[in-house]
Structures are given as C-alpha cells and as structure tokens.
Amino acid sequence: MHTRHLPVALILLAVLxxxxxxxxxxxxxxxxxxASAPGIILTISGGDTERTFTLEQLxxxxxxxxxxxxxxxxxxxxxxxxxxxxxxxxxxxxxxxVAVDGFSSTYPPELFTRQDAVLAYARKxxxxxADEAPLRMVIPGEGGRMQPRMVNRIEVSAQG
Numbered sequence: 001m002h003t004r005h006l007p008v009a010l011i012l013l014a015v016l017x018x019x020x021x022x023x024x025x026x027x028x029x030x031x032x033x034x035a036s037a038p039g040i041i042l043t044i045s046g047g048d049t050e051r052t053f054t055l056e057q058l059x060x061x062x063x064x065x066x067x068x069x070x071x072x073x074x075x076x077x078x079x080x081x082x083x084x085x086x087x088x089x090x091x092x093x094x095x096x097x098v099a100v101d102g103f104s105s106t107y108p109p110e111l112f113t114r115q116d117a118v119l120a121y122a123r124k125x126x127x128x129x130a131d132e133a134p135l136r137m138v139i140p141g142e143g144g145r146m147q148p149r150m151v152n153r154i155e156v157s158a159q160g
Contacts, residue, residue: 041134042119044085046092046156051085055134058121066118066138068147073138075120079113082156089113091158097137098153105137105148116140119151 039054061076061084079089095112097119098104111117120136122128128136135151 041121042152042154044082044087044154044156046087047158049086049156053081053085055121058119058135064116064118065124066116066120066140068138068140070138070147072124073118073120073136074122074124075118075135075138077115078107078117078119078137079115081119082112082154087156092156093159094157096155096157097148097151098155099148099150100134100152101150103148103150105146107139107146111139111142111146114139119154 039056040052041055042053042058044051044053058076058081062080063074064077064080065072065074067073078095082089082092082095089109089112092109092112094106094108096104096106107117117139118137120128120132120138121134127133132149136149137147137151139146
C-alpha cells in the first residue's frame with residue numbers, strides 16, 4: 001500500500017523542489033520607487049539637502065501647463081520645484097533628472113531655469129501614460145533625450 005503512493009509522493013516532492021528553485025521563488029530586488037516611504041514619488045538631493053515629495057505635495061505647488069510634440073502636460077516648473085526643495089537657483093551648476101531605470105539627463109542653468117521646463121505629473125487630458133509615470137520631464141523644443149520619462153529622482157550639483 002505504501003509503495004503505490006511512493007511515485008505520487010516523489011512527483012509532488014520534485015514539483016515542490018522545482019518551484020522553490022525557480023526564479024519566481026527567489027527574492028527580487030525592490031524597485032527604486034518602492035524602496036522609498038509610502039506615497040513618495042520624487043527625491044531631490046544635492047550637497048547636504050534632500051527633500052522628498054508625494055504626488056499630493058507636487059500638485060499643491062503652482063501648476064504649469066506646457067505643450068510638447070508628445071502632447072500637453074501638467075506639472076510644476078523645475079525652477080519652482082528646486083526653490084521649494086531649498087535650493088538657490090543661482091548656486092546650482094547642473095540638475096540631473098534620473099529615471100527609475102537609471103536613465104538620466106543633465107541640464108545646465110539655461111535649461112533648468114526656463115519657464116517652460118516642467119516636471120509633469122499628468123497629461124492635460126488625464127494621467128501620464130504607464131511608460132511615463134511617475135513623472136516626466138518636459139522641455140519643449142528639446143530632443144527626446146532631454147525629456148526623460150519615469151523620473152523619480154533629481155540630483156543637484158552646486159557651482160564650484
């Protein structure tokens with residue numbers, strides 16, 4: 001009677017072992033946006049200053065609408081955001097927008113202080129597309145490389 005159940009038990013054991021060894025059974029690294037505190041979608045850092053923002057905090061800042069080749073966006077001016085985060089625009093050498101996947105673009109003062117340089121959190125007609133969220137840099141007239149999607153971090157470098 002026990003020998004009849006042995007093949008079933010071996011098969012069950014083999015399936016369990018395979019499941020435990022599969023990639024789905026391994027712990028995966030936490031994506032950057034999940035590693036932060038709940039609700040935080042943006043971190044701005046530079047020198048001794050670091051500030052985080054939730055979507056609600058960004059939406060509470062003065063709203064700017066901007067149109068680019070990809071559509072109409074709603075967000076906050078990059079210069080206003082940097083000031084809100086505690087940075088003096090005159091003391092900044094460069095600003096780097098970093099995406100969730102590590103892609104980044106660096107902006108000199110003539111770009112990050114433009115009135116139409118916007119960190120967008122929505123499209124005028126609704127949410128950002130899934131491949132743009134949580135935030136997207138929009139600077140009309142600049143190439144695609146200068147308008148990264150999925151931005152979750154901004155790094156500020158002071159003038160030397």
